[in-house]
Amino acid sequence: xxxxxxxxxxxxxxxxxxxxxxxxxxxxxxxxxxxxxxxxxxxxxxxxxxxxxxxxxxxxxxxxxxxxxxxxxxxxxxxxxxxxxxxxxxxxxxxxxxxxxxxxxxxxxxxxxxxxxxxxxxxxxxxxxxxxxxxxxxxxxxxxxxxxxxxxxxxxxxxxxxxxxxxxxxxxxxxxxxxxxxxxxxxxxxxxxxxxxxxxxxxxxxxxxxxxxxxxxxxxxxxxxxxxxxxxxxxxxxxxxxxxxxxxxxxxxxxxxxxxxxxxxxxxxxxxxxxxxxxxxxxxxxxxxxxxxxxxxxxxxxxxxxxxxxxxxxxxxxxxxxxxxxxxxxxxxxxxxxxxxxxxxxxxxxxxxxxxxxxxxxxxxxxxxxxxxxxxxxxxxxxxxxxxxxxxxxxxxxxxxxxxxxxxxxxxxxxxxxxxxxxxxxxxxxxxxxxxxxxxxxxxxxxxxxxxxxxxxxxxxxxxxxxxxxxxxxxxxxxxxxxxxxxxxxxxxxxxxxxxxxxxxxxxxxxxxxxxxxxxxxxxxxxxxxxxxxxxxxxxxxxxxxxxxxxxxxxxxxxxxxxxxxxxxxxxxxxxxxxxxxxxxxxxxxxxxxxxxxxxxxxxxxxxxxxxxxxxxxxxxxxxxxxxxxxxxxxxxxxxxxxxxxxxxxxxxxxxxxxxxxxxxxxxxxxxxxxxxxxxxxxxxxxxxxxxxxxxxxxxxxxxxxxxxxxxxxxxxxxxxxxxxxxxxxxxxxxxxxxxxxxxxxxxx
Amino acid sequence: xxxxxxxxxxxxxxxxxxxxxxxxxxxxxxxxxxxxxxxxxxxxxxxxxxxxxxxxxxxxxxxxxxxxxxxxxxxxxxxxxxxxxxxxxxxxxxxxxxxxxxxxxxxxxxxxxxxxxxxxxxxxxxxxxxxxxxxxxxxxxxxxxxxxxxxxxxxxxxxxxxxxxxxxxxxxxxxxxxxxxxxxxxxxxxxxxxxxxxxxxxxxxxxx
Numbered sequence: 001x002x003x004x005x006x007x008x009x010x011x012x013x014x015x016x017x018x019x020x021x022x023x024x025x026x027x028x029x030x031x032x033x034x035x036x037x038x039x040x041x042x043x044x045x046x047x048x049x050x051x052x053x054x055x056x057x058x059x060x061x062x063x064x065x066x067x068x069x070x071x072x073x074x075x076x077x078x079x080x081x082x083x084x085x086x087x088x089x090x091x092x093x094x095x096x097x098x099x100x101x102x103x104x105x106x107x108x109x110x111x112x113x114x115x116x117x118x119x120x121x122x123x124x125x126x127x128x129x130x131x132x133x134x135x136x137x138x139x140x141x142x143x144x145x146x147x148x149x150x151x152x153x154x155x156x157x158x159x160x161x162x163x164x165x166x167x168x169x170x171x172x173x174x175x176x177x178x179x180x181x182x183x184x185x186x187x188x189x190x191x192x193x194x195x196x197x198x199x200x201x202x203x204x205x206x207x208x209x210x211x212x213x214x215x216x217x218x219x220x221x222x223x224x225x226x227x228x229x230x231x232x233x234x235x236x237x238x239x240x241x242x243x244x245x246x247x248x249x250x251x252x253x254x255x256x257x258x259x260x261x262x263x264x265x266x267x268x269x270x271x272x273x274x275x276x277x278x279x280x281x282x283x284x285x286x287x288x289x290x291x292x293x294x295x296x297x298x299x300x301x302x303x304x305x306x307x308x309x310x311x312x313x314x315x316x317x318x319x320x321x322x323x324x325x326x327x328x329x330x331x332x333x334x335x336x337x338x339x340x341x342x343x344x345x346x347x348x349x350x351x352x353x354x355x356x357x358x359x360x361x362x363x364x365x366x367x368x369x370x371x372x373x374x375x376x377x378x379x380x381x382x383x384x385x386x387x388x389x390x391x392x393x394x395x396x397x398x399x400x401x402x403x404x405x406x407x408x409x410x411x412x413x414x415x416x417x418x419x420x421x422x423x424x425x426x427x428x429x430x431x432x433x434x435x436x437x438x439x440x441x442x443x444x445x446x447x448x449x450x451x452x453x454x455x456x457x458x459x460x461x462x463x464x465x466x467x468x469x470x471x472x473x474x475x476x477x478x479x480x481x482x483x484x485x486x487x488x489x490x491x492x493x494x495x496x497x498x499x500x501x502x503x504x505x506x507x508x509x510x511x512x513x514x515x516x517x518x519x520x521x522x523x524x525x526x527x528x529x530x531x532x533x534x535x536x537x538x539x540x541x542x543x544x545x546x547x548x549x550x551x552x553x554x555x556x557x558x559x560x561x562x563x564x565x566x567x568x569x570x571x572x573x574x575x576x577x578x579x580x581x582x583x584x585x586x587x588x589x590x591x592x593x594x595x596x597x598x599x600x601x602x603x604x605x606x607x608x609x610x611x612x613x614x615x616x617x618x619x620x621x622x623x624x625x626x627x628x629x630x631x632x633x634x635x636x637x638x639x640x641x642x643x644x645x646x647x648x649x650x651x652x653x654x655x656x657x658x659x660x661x662x663x664x665x666x667x668x669x670x671x672x673x674x675x676x677x678x679x680x681x682x683x684x685x686x687x688x689x690x691x692x693x694x695x696x697x698x699x700x701x702x703x704x705x706x707x708x709x710x711x712x713x714x715x716x717x718x719x720x721x722x723x724x725x726x727x728x729x730x731x732x733x734x735x736x737x738x739x740x741x742x743x744x745x746x747x748x749x
Numbered sequence: 750x751x752x753x754x755x756x757x758x759x760x761x762x763x764x765x766x767x768x769x770x771x772x773x774x775x776x777x778x779x780x781x782x783x784x785x786x787x788x789x790x791x792x793x794x795x796x797x798x799x800x801x802x803x804x805x806x807x808x809x810x811x812x813x814x815x816x817x818x819x820x821x822x823x824x825x826x827x828x829x830x831x832x833x834x835x836x837x838x839x840x841x842x843x844x845x846x847x848x849x850x851x852x853x854x855x856x857x858x859x860x861x862x863x864x865x866x867x868x869x870x871x872x873x874x875x876x877x878x879x880x881x882x883x884x885x886x887x888x889x890x891x892x893x894x895x896x897x898x899x900x901x902x903x904x905x906x907x908x909x910x911x912x913x914x915x916x917x918x919x920x921x922x923x924x925x926x927x928x929x930x931x932x933x934x935x936x937x938x939x940x941x942x943x944x945x946x947x948x949x950x951x952x953x954x955x956x957x
Contacts, residue, residue, distance in 0.1 A: 177893075184854025480836055525839035567849070568858045570894065570956040575840050580849055580856050588836040588849045588856055667840075 015065075016105050018056050022049040023098045027293050030091050030098075034296070035307065035355070037079070037086040046094075047076040053101060064104040064115050071123055072097045075130065089129040092300065095293065097122055179280060183563060184582075186269075186276040191586045193269035196262040203258065207251050214244045277563060278316075284362040285313030287322035291333055295358055298337045305344050305354050306337050311361035317369060321463055325371065328436040332373040332459050333358060335433070340375035340457050350454065352376065365487070368445075374458040380451040382408060392417060394710060399728075407707075409449045410678065413437045414708070436461075446680050470564055472591065474557035474583065475540065478527035481589040482553075483562055483581060484540060488594030490548060491541040492556065500537075506605060509550060511541060517605050518550040524600050525576060542594055542601075549601045560584075564591060575663045576600055595681075599660055625651040625748050627668075628740070631661035631675040631687065632705070637728065641674060641705070641736070648737050649747030658682030662690055670700055672744045677706040677717065685720045692721030701743045705736070807911075809942055811904035811935065812887065815868045820907065820933050820942040825949060827888040827895060828852070829903055835859045845955055850897050852888055859886075860952055862898040866928060889945065896952050909933055914942075 029046040033039060050073040057065035072094055078084035100122050104115045217240055227234045292308045299306035341347075341356035348354055361372040382405050389411050390400050411417055415434040436459075437447045445463040472483035473492065491511070500507050500518065507518040518539070522528055539550045562581035567574060578593035628650045632638040642652045653668070655661035658675070659682040665673060673691065677684035684704055691697045701723040706713065709727040717725045724739050809820035810829070830852050837848040844864035849856050862868075885903045890896055915932040928948055929941035 188854040527839060565856050570953055571858065574838055577839060582851055586851050587834045588851050590836060
């Protein structure tokens with residue numbers, strides 16, 4: 001009894017596996033047919049998929065599924081023969097049929113006979129669609145005229161082998177930790193296998209010595225001159241020569257053996273390593289294919305027409321990141337359909353095709369994974385947004401006029417903010433974009449939005465490749481290897497010492513059209529002094545334009561592909577370092593955070609060094625001034641705050657974002673931290689939280705200065721532990737300086 | 750037949766026959782309860798053995814840093830590895846964290862137990878020269894938070910009983926100052942047994 005049940009189970013499981021694969025093909029084909037209802041190849045592939053499913057369902061006696069698949073096949077065959085033209089209603093119904101097949105194949109409560117009412121509905125809907133259609137159809141559904149009755153039994157019986165391939169595409173779940181260990185072990189075995197080669201080479205040297213020894217014995221024999229071959233010495237010598245020859249032969253054979261062992265072992269270890277590496281990655285398309293259908297269905301329900309175009313579907317993406325992307329992407333796509341695209345009539349009036357296109361693109365750019373969701377709709381109405389910002393009470397009447405387009409668009413990410421006057425069940429409740437941003441922030445990514453009136457809106461997610469493989473340039477700094485992501489490098493060059501010029505006390509060199517400042521990696525990383533004996537310097541040019549720097553390293557070690565490994569979380573963020581990796585000899589290597597490094601370079605080059613000197617003399621002759629750290633990503637705001645505070649006698653250090661601020665606040669003592677909220681890499685709230693959680697820093701007062709002046713923003717800041725909350729509008733009077741004096745007292749004393 | 754590999758002599762056929770008998774004997778099915786009996790035997794061994802040894806039920810890894818011999822309970826000990834190249838971390842000026850090190854393909858934080866315990870580096874160099882036993886890397890940790898530290902020499906795991914434990918003297922070795930909880934008698938000397946939980950906690954705290 002139970003045996004019978006089990007076999008029934010496994011057959012049903014097989015059917016479900018087939019259904020999985022076939023419904024993907026069906027859905028893709030149907031979506032294509034919606035655009036071109038007579039495309040013969042899509043008609044053919046859909047018909048075949050429906051036909052296979054019918055056959056498979058019949059084999060396991062799943063009658064409801066047989067009927068659904070049969071009706072779908074009939075409809076498609078009719079379309080193939082031109083007896084019927086597929087309409088949107090047909091596609092709608094056929095897509096529902098795909099869903100219905102899954103229901104029919106599910107467990108009894110919903111599946112099996114339980115699906116009966118839905119099936120009846122489906123069959124009726126399909127009939128309605130056909131009768132309403134242009135072409136007349138004599139026999140829409142039902143058993144009487146089956147075009148290929150003998151066929152169904154054969155293909156499904158042959159089907160399992162190809163379906164087996166689909167089965168081997170099946171995903172298995174494995175923990176990230178297990179995957180990392182596997183990768184670690186694969187790397188280690190590769191490293192061990194590579195040791196065989198040098199070992200074999202050393203043995204070859206031994207063989208040569210052996211050969212020399214044999215020659216020396218030959219020489220000895222010659223030196224002895226002619227002797228009677230039966231003489232004892234002659235016999236002993238002959239034996240030595242004989243043994244030597246034997247031993248040489250043996251050595252040669254073993255060496256050849258070792259060679260082939262080495263080759264096999266290295267090859268195997270190499271394959272193991274690359275295979276393990278690539279199993280971390282999944283094509284982008286795998287994770288987003290299902291959105292095609294979702295976008296189309298949603299558009300239909302809103303009376304719009306939309307097609308999802310996936311670009312860069314083959315780009316390999318870390319499976320963890322792909323999983324995390326699902327929810328935010330779903331949200332952005334819903335938004336694009338609902339807010340972004342116009343109705344077909346509006347589009348036609350604007351001279352665009354009826355059907356809107358939403359582009360979902362993935363690409364690797366500048367060491368980051370860039371995912372773009374772009375629509376060709378109306379774009380964000382900046383003036384309406386300005387009104388909405390004002391209406392929501394986010395800024396005052398005076399400031400709203402000063403906000404630029406980019407700043408205005410930032411408001412879209414505020415919790416609870418919505419431009420839609422009418423709340424639909426799709427989007428417009430104002431929840432979502434902030435959720436998208438917080439997910440992206442969680443992985444230290446960045447969300448940006450841009451919009452062109454009449455041409456569309458584009459959301460860009462920049463995600464780090466924390467768990468991926470990156471191409472790097474390996475360099476040596478103070479006898480240790482460091483890796484620079486290739487994407488962050490503008491150029492590498494060997495610079496003759498004679499080409500170095502000194503401007504304003506800092507070394508520079510001519511790079512193309514401009515002067516580029518030189519700085520040693522040792523200075524930035526705090527690793528002693530650079531080697532000064534070489535006639536040529538190894539220079540890596542980082543950054544572009546104004547922010548370009550020439551980084552002097554000790555040596556270039558070459559290009560390497562590295563598996564990025566996160567550093568032990570207990571180490572917290574190590575300044576100027578993003579992650580670690582292993583190189584082929586098993587040595588650890590640190591991967592440089594180029595953004596961090598450029599910022600550090602900028603600080604050292606512009607003011608940092610000079611200021612430290614000034615500070616040393618200043619503190620010598622008078623009482624210590626209170627020190628304030630200003631954290632803001634806007635240069636204008638930063639400088640304004642610095643000037644105000646400096647004017648009142650405070651000593652001011654600046655940091656360009658939360659992460660930078662966190663690095664600085666831990667390295668030097670401060671009496672006050674003034675921070676913005678919205679910043680890349682780490683926002684102000686996170687910075688405040690980190691400071692207030694740190695035992696040593698907890699006592700340092702923190703003041704938030706932000707555009708956001710709503711009560712909930714204020715509360716959010718104060719909840720995180722901020723001691724004071726100030727809005728950016730209050731710069732022009734003395735509010736800022738009063739608040740600072742309130743918190744930490746006057747600048748000196 | 751095939752079993753008589755080196756056959757060919759006059760007794761070849763009888764050899765084949767005995768091989769067959771031997772094969773039959775060795776491949777016979779196990780008597781009922783055989784596996785269970787042995788499982789019980791080995792399971793019981795530990796407790797019985799401990800009873801005979803009068804409670805030598807504690808184990809600690811003995812190692813040397815500089816001039817000091819130290820003992821660390823094996824509970825949180827992961828492995829003893831060959832020393833590997835350590836990569837230092839930039840901007841770190843404390844002596845505790847030496848950098849990161851690769852142990853079996855995993856990147857671990859490498860710390861200086863010498864710095865934590867306050868053992869002088871001068872002693873380390875001197876002793877390192879004297880001894881040829883070779884430095885090792887000891888990996889400890891719990892709940893996935895692991896760390897490695899270099900030592901100058903490892904003696905191995907030492908089993909000891911409660912009676913081998915001596916009270917901490919009023920004046921103890923400078924190294925064992927705050928991390929040693931008791932002394933163990935070992936081949937004529939007293940070794941400070943370190944509190945591994947305390948060390949792990951301190952490491953977790955002082956890494957960031």
